[in-house]
Amino acid sequence: MMKSIAAALALLVLNGCYFSRKKDDRPWPMDVVSKIEVGKTTKAEVLKLLGPPKQIIRLLESEAYMYIASVEKSSGLVLVVLNLSRSDRQYDAVTVIINRQDVVTAVGARFSGEDAAYGLPWD
């Protein structure tokens, strides 16, 4: 009897419970990015390794290729009148600076997309 009541209560509580995971673009393997060498790798090689960038930004003496892939994890609990929700968005991103001679002059990478976490609103 008690088990049935507990199961019914659990169903009632979890009825308004959700988890979602949203991915924007595909991430790039870390070893692929590590193949990019400052002063050596060319624009054509960057495009071959990483594909077309999400954004190309023209800078004063160079241009920046921005590669961004985001992961957003959301969770929530709706208990009749009480709604608890949380979202966490993290990014895998690579920025490559290419000079006028089409050679890479700087590169920065961060892989924190998988650090996005489910949790309570105050986490």
Place this chain on the structure above:
Amino acid sequence: MASPGTSPLLRLGRTALAGLLPLLGAGCLSISLEGGKDGVSGTLVGLHKLEPGRTTLRDALQHLGPPTLLLRSGETDRLYYVSWDGLNFKLAISAPVPFPGRSLSTDAFILGLGSEELRLARLEFDRKGILRDLQSGTFGSSSQGQYFAIDNRVVETFLEDRARALSMTDQDDDDDYDLELKQVPKK
């Protein structure tokens, strides 16, 4: 154990009423607590390694990773590193509006409380790729959404630059399109 003068039926009725109260209020009372996080808060830890006049764009990308926003502004290249987190509480009581044939309600009382924190760093590089200016800070906000920073111009400039970067992307697309048109050989 029943208290004197309380019948089991009455106790059952009270328990049932207590359980039903939230259900009865479900249509007109809502309490919500929302938390959010965007970006890595620890990115700015590497800022102390940067030195205006010496640090290059290459060093900055190596220490801090890719920026949130990057754009050309006058005679400088500007990089922004931004992370944000917030927690908001809302209590709303709404009342049904009697209207034949329609289901309407109006908010009778809303209480909203919240706190947000924006961590931001702005780096400016000259034509040679040398760091010329570095500004950073943590900016808190009230529930009205007004940033009350010591120098909120940094936040305002960031918002302006972000809007400009978005419009520049559109502009660049147009430029590329124009270029493609020019490359079409004339018959």
